[in-house]
Amino acid sequence: xxxxxxxxxxxxxxxxxxxxxxxxxxxAGDAGQSDLARRLGELVTEDEVAEDWREFVVxxxxxAFSKDVELVAKRITAAKAGCxxxxxxxxxTRDDGDAWYSTLNQARLELEEHYRFGPSEMIDPAEFxxxxxxxxxxxxxxxxxxxxxxxxxxx
Amino acid sequence: xxxxxxxxxxxxxxxxxxxxxxxxNVIVFDDPVNLMGYVTHVLMKVFGYTEGRAATLMxxxxxxxxxxxxxxxxxxxxxxxxxxxxxxxxxxxEKTE
Numbered sequence: 733x734x735x736x737x738x739x740x741x742x743x744x745x746x747x748x749x750x751x752x753x754x755x756x757x758x759x760a761g762d763a764g765q766s767d768l769a770r771r772l773g774e775l776v777t778e779d780e781v782a783e784d785w786r787e788f789v790v791x792x793x794x795x796a797f798s799k800d801v802e803l804v805a806k807r808i809t810a811a812k813a814g815c816x817x818x819x820x821x822x823x824x825t826r827d828d829g830d831a832w833y834s835t836l837n838q839a840r841l842e843l844e845e846h847y848r849f850g851p852s853e854m855i856d857p858a859e860f861x862x863x864x865x866x867x868x869x870x871x872x873x874x875x876x877x878x879x880x881x882x883x884x885x886x887x
Numbered sequence: 888x889x890x891x892x893x894x895x896x897x898x899x900x901x902x903x904x905x906x907x908x909x910x911x912n913v914i915v916f917d918d919p920v921n922l923m924g925y926v927t928h929v930l931m932k933v934f935g936y937t938e939g940r941a942a943t944l945m946x947x948x949x950x951x952x953x954x955x956x957x958x959x960x961x962x963x964x965x966x967x968x969x970x971x972x973x974x975x976x977x978x979x980x981e982k983t984e
């Protein structure tokens with residue numbers, strides 16, 4: 733898989749076959765399990781605001797996060813269909829940049845929440861069980877795309 | 888402040904109380920996922936901080952585990968914390984003591 737910035741301020745991801753599309757398909761699944769809005773809401777503990785936060789803010793955030801994941805899943809599905817799941821491009825436009833970053837972040841936060849990789853300097857993937865190692869590799873891939881988004885699209 | 892008002896047969900005591908709202912802190916917590924550059928970017932976007940100021944606060948989050956990134960009235964603090972959470976930063980608001 734190759735990823736490069738576009739002249740229009742977006743990114744182009746060149747998937748090189750079924751394995752790459754499987755990796756991209758995993759993104760929506762990883763992010764879609766996210767309970768991030770609720771976990772963020774639990775950080776607000778002051779009595780005067782906590783109840784309203786959970787009643788009004790958390791549902792809004794959950795809705796926004798979920799819409800980002802839906803948009804990204806739609807883009808991946810369309811791009812994959814466009815090339816029959818073989819070699820082909822996936823475009824991340826500037827307009828979609830925030831939704832992509834959000835989805836990648838949700839996926840990484842969810843993977844971290846589930847597998848507890850910990851601080852990057854302490855990680856030795858060779859010590860992980862196979863499932864955790866695969867999850868860590870997906871997290872690293874998502875992180876690499878996020879860095880490119882930050883450098884070229886949303887930053 | 889107390890002010891005594893008198894008339895021939897009554898005496899009324901009035902009391903003016905001026906209580907300042909307690910300021911609220913907006914706090915960002917460290918986490919192992921959010922990129923340092925992203926946290927800086929979000930602090931610049933939400934608060935309008937310069938890159939230097941935002942980077943200093945980001946490093947405080949990274950080194951100390953949390954940082955007070957803004958202090959002021961409650962409504963604004965709620966608004967800012969909501970924005971930070973919309974950007975998926977671990978954040979909250981707390982009354983100052």
